[in-house]
Amino acid sequence: MQYDDQDEFSSADDFSKTQLKREAAAMHDLGVKLVNMGSNTLKQLPLDEELLTNIKLAQKIANKREGYRRQLQYLGKLLRQRDTDDLLLAIDKIENRALYEAAHFHALEQWRDRILQQGDDGVQAFLDQYPHADRQQLRQWVRQAKKEQEQNKPPAAARALFKYIRGVTETTAS
Incomplete structure (x- = not known):
């Protein structure tokens, strides 16, 4: 069987698997950072209702090991689905x-x-x-x-x- 340089599953603008993993890890870390913030700080950030609800849920179940881990994964998934540039800028302003x-x-x-x-x-x-x-x-x-x-x-x-x-x-x- 002979393969072409371009098969049906790849394109020039595809990301490498490693790049996707890095981005997923960065969004997971952002989720952890958000969960560790206080409610007054969270109010200053441009968060939609779904993100805010899931952050608060993660804060509530922080002592439940497996549930907390899954909630952080879900939070990372939600963050990957959004444009986080404004959020990162707001966090940078607060931290610095x-x-x-x-x-x-x-x-x-x-x-x-x-x-x-x-x-x-x-x-x-x-x-x-x-x-x-x-x-x-x-x-x-x-x-x-x-x-x-x-x-x-x-x-x-x-x-x-x-x-x-x-x-x-x-x-x-x-």
Whole structure:
């Protein structure tokens, strides 16, 4: 019997068996992660009613060894049938919230430092990014901050500038 390069069961876009197993294992691990989350965290995730019901059921039967294992398999199957990109993104945001907040804080500090160092050029760069900001208020804080620095006073104007920058960037992000 002679076989053709392309038989009736294969096509160019088929996944390998190993790839399918990896994806199934990833969805199983995602199911375990969901089951181990608290109810407040689950409320923040984009889960449909069927998934949420099965997650809660798995949480209830966690001490029943075989039932729990089967429920996790079923949960993995349900997850494989869905597009989980939004769910994974939401979980990442929840798990890495502190990292995102730290990065945002550092970006605000960089804006403040750039404005204070560059003066009007820094103010203009900030206004290019956030056009609804108040140029006059920014320039006033730059002048005050320079005066405070020359007089060795506490950096009250630099702090006020930071708070203003935070307010402007948060209203834009919302």
